[in-house]
Amino acid sequence: GAGVSQSPSNKVTEKGKDVELRCDPISGHTALYWYRQSLGQGLEFLIYFQGNSAPDKSGLPSDRFSAERTGGSVSTLTIQRTQQEDSAVYLCASSLDLLAGPRSEQFFGPGTRLTVL
C-alpha cells in the first residue's frame, strides 16, 4: 500500500539495551513526525523533520533519544540504554506540510509497540 509503514510492529527488549525503530513515510511527503503514546493516552510529540531544515527536537525526553531522516525519506528513531518508562507505542506520521498550512493532515503509521523488561 501507499501508506506510512513502521517496523518492527512489536519490540521487546531488556533494560539497558539500544533499540532502533524505522518509519517509511508516504512518498513525496516533506514532513515527518515521531510521537510516543502511552496506553490509551494522547500523543506526545518527540521530533519533527521538514525537508532539509534542521529538525525540531524539542520533544525528545532525554539525550538517550535520537532520530535521523536519510535522503528526506526513511527515518530511524534510536533509544539508547532503554528504561522501563520508555515502554509505549511509538507512532510515525508524514504530511505535505509546506503547502497545506493549518489544514495539513498527518498520515500515521500503525506504530511500534515497545516493551522494556
Added chain:
Amino acid sequence: TQLLEQSPQFLSIQEGENLTVYCNSSSVFSSLQWYRQEPGEGPVLLVTVVTGGEVKKLKRLTFQFGDARKDSSLHITAAQPGDTGLYLCAGRPKAAGNKLTFGGGTRVLVKP
C-alpha cells in the same frame, strides 16, 4: 498540565444515544483537528476547523470550533458500535507553526 484538555476521559453509552466530547485550552490555535484511533492502528483525521465559530458536519458527527479558537467539541448523534474508538483533538498553537499538540484523548465505547 496538558495544553489541550479533553473531557471526559472515558464514555460508555448504548447504541442510539448521543454523546459530546470536549477539547479545551487557554491558548489560541490557528487550527484544530479531530482524529479517531482504533486499537493497533494510527490515528485517522476526521476533520479540520480553522475559523472561530466554525461548525462542520460529517454524517452523524458535528464539530464546532469556539469563537475565540481556544476550544472545540465533537457531538455524535445516534451513536453506533462502529463509532467506538479513541477520539483525539489536536491543535496548532499560533506560535508553533505546523507542529501539532494533542489532547489526552477520549475513549468512547458504544454498546449494542
